[in-house]
Amino acid sequence: MLVLGIDTSCDDTSVAIYDARERRLLSEKVSSRMELHARYGGVVPEIAARQHLELLLPMIESVHEEAGVAPDPETINLIAATRGPGLIGGLLVGLGCAKALSLGWGVPYVGVNHLDGHLVSAILTNDMLPYPHIALIVSGGHSEIYKANSPTEYFLLGETRDDAAGELLDKVGRLLGLPFPAGEIIDGWALEADPEEPPQKFPRPLLNRDVLEFSFSGLKTACLYFMRSEEAKKYSRESIGAEVLRAAVDCLLGKAFLACRTQSIDTLVISGGVASSRYLHREAGKRAVKEGFNVTFPDPNHCTDNASMIALAGWYRFEKSGPDDYDLDCDASLMVSTG
Amino acid sequence: MTEGLSNISRSEHETLEIGKRIGDACTGGECISLVGPLGSGKSVLTRGIARGLGIKGTVRSPSFNLMREYSGRLILKHWDLYRLEGGFRELGLLESVDNESVVVIEWAERWDELESFSTGIIYLDYGD
Numbered sequence: 001m002l003v004l005g006i007d008t009s010c011d012d013t014s015v016a017i018y019d020a021r022e023r024r025l026l027s028e029k030v031s032s033r034m035e036l037h038a039r040y041g042g043v044v045p046e047i048a049a050r051q052h053l054e055l056l057l058p059m060i061e062s063v064h065e066e067a068g069v070a071p072d073p074e075t076i077n078l079i080a081a082t083r084g085p086g087l088i089g090g091l092l093v094g095l096g097c098a099k100a101l102s103l104g105w106g107v108p109y110v111g112v113n114h115l116d117g118h119l120v121s122a123i124l125t126n127d128m129l130p131y132p133h134i135a136l137i138v139s140g141g142h143s144e145i146y147k148a149n150s151p152t153e154y155f156l157l158g159e160t161r162d163d164a165a166g167e168l169l170d171k172v173g174r175l176l177g178l179p180f181p182a183g184e185i186i187d188g189w190a191l192e193a194d195p196e197e198p199p200q201k202f203p204r205p206l207l208n209r210d211v212l213e214f215s216f217s218g219l220k221t222a223c224l225y226f227m228r229s230e231e232a233k234k235y236s237r238e239s240i241g242a243e244v245l246r247a248a249v250d251c252l253l254g255k256a257f258l259a260c261r262t263q264s265i266d267t268l269v270i271s272g273g274v275a276s277s278r279y280l281h282r283e284a285g286k287r288a289v290k291e292g293f294n295v296t297f298p299d300p301n302h303c304t305d306n307a308s309m310i311a312l313a314g315w316y317r318f319e320k321s322g323p324d325d326y327d328l329d330c331d332a333s334l335m336v337s338t339g
Numbered sequence: 340m341t342e343g344l345s346n347i348s349r350s351e352h353e354t355l356e357i358g359k360r361i362g363d364a365c366t367g368g369e370c371i372s373l374v375g376p377l378g379s380g381k382s383v384l385t386r387g388i389a390r391g392l393g394i395k396g397t398v399r400s401p402s403f404n405l406m407r408e409y410s411g412r413l414i415l416k417h418w419d420l421y422r423l424e425g426g427f428r429e430l431g432l433l434e435s436v437d438n439e440s441v442v443v444i445e446w447a448e449r450w451d452e453l454e455s456f457s458t459g460i461i462y463l464d465y466g467d
Contacts, residue, residue: 044423044424044425044426045405045423045426045429045430046426046429047425047426085404086404087404087405140402140403141402141403141404142403159399160399161397161399162382162397162398162399162400163382163399163400163402164400164403167400167402167403171377174377175377217382217400220377220378221378224377224378225378228465332404332406333404333407333408
């Protein structure tokens with residue numbers, strides 16, 4: 001059972017071939033890892049869509065080559081492409097390509113929710129992932145907590161009121177004069193900083209309130225006002241950046257473990273781009289031991305956007321409800337699957 | 340910048356109230372550009388506008404998805420050009436303006452042509 005996965009929801013083009021029966025990834029390509037283009041601060045949606053269009057077919061050929069299988073209906077059993085959420089231009093390219101290949105090859109296809117992909121991404125490295133579990137998605141566009149009943153059934157428990165955690169790090173990064181994306185650099189600062197001596201204490205919005213919500217906009221504003229103050233001149237940008245990440249991680253873990261306690265579920269799975277933060281790993285590990293929970297992450301390559309998780313989520317969807325019709329549309333603001 | 344009204348907000352709450360008054364006054368077809376640095380209150384002002392339009396629930400940052408839509412007395416279309424470097428005409432932003440909607444654009448200064456399409460421009464900055 002080989003699944004061809006396609007993800008074109010954001011800036012990266014990604015294609016993968018996943019063996020769903022053997023639970024084995026045969027090959028995977030992500031455009032940003034191929035150094036085809038330098039990353040820059042902004043995105044031009046039309047150019048991104050055109051880039052997906054140019055890269056997609058050659059990348060599909062190359063994952064077949066790498067997997068050692070022929071690109072035809074004899075080998076590929078299912079095509080899975082992201083249909084939302086994301087930037088509409090890219091989504092149209094990916095889903096359109098999946099439909100065309102499906103028609104041409106006579107192979108079924110499914111449109112996949114990108115968030116469902118993140119929510120199963122940890123299974124790529126740990127196929128014994130227990131259900132139900134609490135799932136935290138943290139990325140540039142999302143900061144959400146779910147109760148995951150199965151790989152196709154999720155219940156939203158809480159989310160951010162304003163900005164996503166990854167957006168906070170990128171915006172603070174810009175204030176600190178860092179290139180985009182800033183997360184990795186700030187992560188390094190937080191790992192090296194001495195936690196015993198915080199230079200200043202930023203607020204942990206909503207942390208002490210009994211709600212499953214985040215508010216990272218308030219944290220961004222606090223950081224901004226601190227940086228405009230006389231006091232800030234005494235501190236390095238490394239120590240300011242580190243404290244912002246510490247505050248964000250306190251909020252993320254505080255609320256995720258609160259969800260575990262209130263739902264009486266002892267496994268927490270953290271996915272999405274920010275889940276590749278080594279500081280978040282270290283803190284999550286420490287607190288999990290202290291509070292008696294298990295914490296699991298996808299491997300770092302599958303925290304950021306990738307087509308392997310789309311192939312896997314697509315397979316689960318196909319097993320449950322069969323192929324999609326060709327009149328399925330993209331949906332830029334799709335919500336997760338509730339079963 | 341010399342014409343028009345000027346408002347001083349001393350708190351997030353006051354910014355929210357100013358936004359609410361703007362939302363109250365909207366009748367549909369407005370295209371409001373917000374111009375101002377990070378943390379100057381654009382999102383809070385937009386949340387106020389949403390309240391004025393009778394929209395309940397949270398108004399989250401559209402930075403990632405570029406646009407989020409909310410239904411109230413009128414439809415609020417909340418755009419954010421923060422992540423963009425170009426290609427503005429192809430976004431569908433201008434096409435999103437209609438009589439049933441209020442379009443609010445954060446980081447409007449990224450697109451220099453937007454001024455001529457806006458029914459109102461709000462400049463935000465910090466006081467001392």
